[in-house]
Amino acid sequence: MNFLESPAVTQQAVSVMKKELKKLGRRESKLEAQISAAQAHLNENSDLVQQRPAAANTLVNILTTQAEDASLRVQKLRSEVGSLQEDISRVRQGTEESTSDTEDTVVLRAGLLKYVARGEKYRDRVQSLQLEKTALEKEIQERQNNTNFDRVPLYKRVLAGYPPVSRPYINNLDPVADYWEDLEEILQFNEYTRSCLSNSHYMPYGVVWHDPHAVIFWPSCVFNSRSRKWEPSHFSQGYDGQTYNLFLGRGSYLFYRGTYQFHRTQDHTWNAINDKYSYIFLKQALDLSIPHQPSNVDRQTLRGLILDNVLSLECTLLQCVGFDEELYRSLVRRFYDRGKAGYERTGIYRADNNRRKRDEDWQAVRQSWNAEGEPR
Known part of the structure; x- marks a missing residue:
């Protein structure tokens, strides 16, 4: 028991x-x-x-x-x-x-x-x-995003708000003319190109691309070498709100880049630009402000005023709104019909030629077949 x-x-x-x-x-x-x-x-x-x-x-x-x-x-x-x-x-x-x-x-x-x-x-x-930690991390992230957004230049925020547009990249484009040719003469090729003459524009200034859009900075004043005085500039007045077929030079050739609408935004001080291409903007502003072989003293004075945020830069945004395929093909055909075979074709025109040649070869093969669909 x-x-x-x-x-x-x-x-x-x-x-x-x-x-x-x-x-x-x-x-x-x-x-x-x-x-x-x-x-x-x-x-x-x-x-x-x-x-x-x-x-x-x-x-x-x-x-x-x-x-x-x-x-x-x-x-x-x-x-x-x-x-x-x-x-x-x-x-x-x-x-x-x-x-x-x-x-x-x-x-x-x-x-x-x-x-x-x-x-x-x-x-x-x-x-x-x-x-509480998750809420704080979320709040910190939101504040960081807001802070980072505030640090982003105004023109970049505006460019980021533009809708995306499909257009060929520069490496896929063929030139439409030699760099020295006059745009008005180029557009006399056919009836359609002549109809585009009034809304086409050649931009001799450098732009910075934020594909497919771009930005350009102008000086807010220019130096009059005769009167030895600074005068307000008017570079952007003729562009604001206008839409152009934009032509830009690259190397020895002229390229059609698409249809762009110009928007004048508020002036930017040097500290507000915050871009890796800032010194490109600065150089162009100095070149435009003192165009007639300025002295080093004048150039250094203007440079110091810009870097010290005393003088601001005018900002113009180039919003891409389309790409005129017919205008581009017509001008490329004109360029190569004039005997410019020495340039290696890299863009749409070359693709058209390759497609045309492939279709012709295929048609020749089909013609060589008999009625039973077999090679003769």
């Missing part, structure tokens, strides 16, 4: 063993009383024993046998009592250990619940801090 199954079973076993122990004690007392009575009876009948030896011997033998049997039963009962006492001791010890283990378990469980509650509290706090 396993007495350590539960505290209730253990208590019940102890109670049963106590009852058995009391019962054995009563039986032991009864047997001892019987032995004492037999001994007294033997003493009382000693005279009779002397008178009747045979009967006395028989009675003594009977009483001795009964005493020995009673002694054996007492010894047996005492061993059972000792065994029960040992069991009771083990049960009591197990009960005490179980009680101790139970108390330790209760203490540990209480501590565990305490730390679980504290862990849940910390977990909630961590989640709250994580949400």
Whole structure:
């Protein structure tokens, strides 16, 4: 029997063993009383024993046998009592250990619940801090974006807002004329090119591309070498709001770049430009401001005024609004029909020629087939 199954079973076993122990004690007392009575009876009948030896011997033998049997039963009962006492001791010890283990378990469980509650509290706090961290990171990112956006020059922000337009890149374009040719003469090629004369413009100044759009900076004043005075410039006045077929020079050739609408924006100081091409703008502004071989003193003075944000630069944005394919093809054809075969064709005109040649070769192959579709 396993007495350590539960505290209730253990208590019940102890109670049963106590009852058995009391019962054995009563039986032991009864047997001892019987032995004492037999001994007294033997003493009382000693005279009779002397008178009747045979009967006395028989009675003594009977009483001795009964005493020995009673002694054996007492010894047996005492061993059972000792065994029960040992069991009771083990049960009591197990009960005490179980009680101790139970108390330790209760203490540990209480501590565990305490730390679980504290862990849940910390977990909630961590989640709250994580949400706060995410919100702060988002706010920081928004502020950085706003800060970076504020650092972006105004003209770049305006250019970024223009819709994208599909047009060939410069490396895919063929020249339409030699650099020295007059645009008006170039556009006399056919009726369509002549119709584009009024809204076509050759831009002799350098522009900075933000494909497909561009930007150009003008000086806000020019130096009159005769009067030795600075006068307001008017470079952008004739362009603002106008739409042109734009022609630009590159190397020894003239290229058609597309249809552009010019937009005059607010003047930019040097610090507000913030562009890797800033010094290109500066050089062009100096060249336009002092066009007639200025002295180094005049040029350095103007340069210092611009770099110190005293003089601002006029800004004109060139928004691409399209690409006139017919005008481009007509002018390229004119250029190559005039014997300009020395220029390596790289753009649409070359693609047209390749396509035309491929179609002609394919037509020749088809004509060489018979009616069954097999080569003759």
